[in-house]
Amino acid sequence: MxxxxxxxxxILLLVFFLSFIPARADANLNWVRxxxxxxxxxxxxxxxxxxxxxxxxxxxxxxxxxxxxDTLLSAELQQKFIVSSVNLGSFQELTWQEQSITERDVAxxxxxxxxxxxxxxxxxxxxxxKVPGYIPPNDFRILLKYVAGGWYQHLNFNEFxxxxxxxxxxxxx
Numbered sequence: 243m244x245x246x247x248x249x250x251x252x253i254l255l256l257v258f259f260l261s262f263i264p265a266r267a268d269a270n271l272n273w274v275r276x277x278x279x280x281x282x283x284x285x286x287x288x289x290x291x292x293x294x295x296x297x298x299x300x301x302x303x304x305x306x307x308x309x310x311x312d313t314l315l316s317a318e319l320q321q322k323f324i325v326s327s328v329n330l331g332s333f334q335e336l337t338w339q340e341q342s343i344t345e346r347d348v349a350x351x352x353x354x355x356x357x358x359x360x361x362x363x364x365x366x367x368x369x370x371x372k373v374p375g376y377i378p379p380n381d382f383r384i385l386l387k388y389v390a391g392g393w394y395q396h397l398n399f400n401e402f403x404x405x406x407x408x409x410x411x412x413x414x415x
């Protein structure tokens with residue numbers, strides 16, 4: 243009986259500690275904790291990309307496998323943005339703006355109710371756009387172009403998307 247309890251204790255400890263390891267299949271990206279990433283936007287003069295996920299989310303794993311594992315896309319993301327991720331269900335403590343908060347609190351501040359979801363902040367820490375749901379690689383490229391190109395300062399995303407679709411249709415002619 244004591245061997246059973248000992249084995250069960252070890253298994254429970256492993257499950258507990260493994261729950262803190264991000265379940266991401268995208269080795270191409272250098273993910274930074276949100277609090278560190280937010281502090282870097284000022285010094286690096288790069289916008290912040292935040293990926294909200296959950297370890298139990300099937301669509302998150304699909305986005306990680308399809309979108310974030312795309313070599314060219316991940317290189318562009320890493321080059322033009324500070325790349326951060328936040329686990330919607332995590333109680334990992336962060337220090338942000340001199341306050342102790344959890345990753346779950348960060349998700350609440352962004353009003354994230356479902357995952358996957360991505361958000362962008364500019365180099366001054368101001369919110370640019372939040373896009374919920376799975377984003378396939380081609381659509382994600384357009385989103386990166388919108389933010390990295392500063393188009394958000396002149397057009398809303400739907401206007402930009404229409405312009406991109408018209409340009410693409412003209413190129414096919």
